[in-house]
Amino acid sequence: MKVIGINGSPKGARSQTLRLVNSVLEGARRAGADIEFLDLCKLNISYCIGCDTCHDRGRCIHEDDMGRIISKMMESEGFVLGSPVYMDAVTGQMKTFLDRLNDAVYCQSFLGKYGCAVATTEYSGLNEVLGYLGSIMHRMGASTVGAVGAAVGLDSAAIYQADRRAFEMGRELVNAIRAKRGYPDQERTRAAFMGRMKHVIRAHREDWFHDYQYWKSMGWLED
């Protein structure tokens, strides 16, 4: 079983968010997973330019590190996404990475996988960022086992408490993967989302050749 940690902080080894990502990975490792870490800020990831080539042909026009990252995610059963709060949102690096996963939403590429989120902030935006990261994982088909954050500017002990909770969440991630745990609330949200996406895929049947064929092959367009 493989679990990947992905951090969107530009602060490298000094990142507080990295601490939480590493705690999740350590919890997962102790529970028996192979772990790997990816620092988005050390990778070459171009902006999505909205050309829709992914929807039409099933591949991106950019030749950068994203293909390798997606392959690693596809080979793993679980992942943790981490971002500091920047202007009450995820960092630009995390957002650029997520934009490039747009076709993973339409193809539900991470169906059957499990994820969790971590974030740090001085004082604001923590729940918004944790909620956002979780909802994007749901959109790509993954189930989430939880989220852990710390407002480090409000409480100097918050990071230590969050560290412990992140470690436990790593164990929980592995347990959920092993048990193939179901989350009925998330499943209902996903079903409603798929219902809305079906209209989008049908509306684009002439120009999103890849995604339309993919949905047909998966039997997702039958009513």
Ligand SMILES: Cc1cc2nc3c(=O)[nH]c(=O)nc-3n(C[C@H](O)[C@H](O)[C@H](O)COP(=O)(O)O)c2cc1C
């Ligand atoms: C550009 C920038 C924007 C930030 N925006 C916010 C913010 O909106 N609210 C907040 O409470 N902290 C904000 N912070 C503080 C970071 O969220 C906080 O220091 C965080 O723990 C950094 O995580 P890192 O060490 O993993 O990079 C911001 C920091 C920077 C550099």
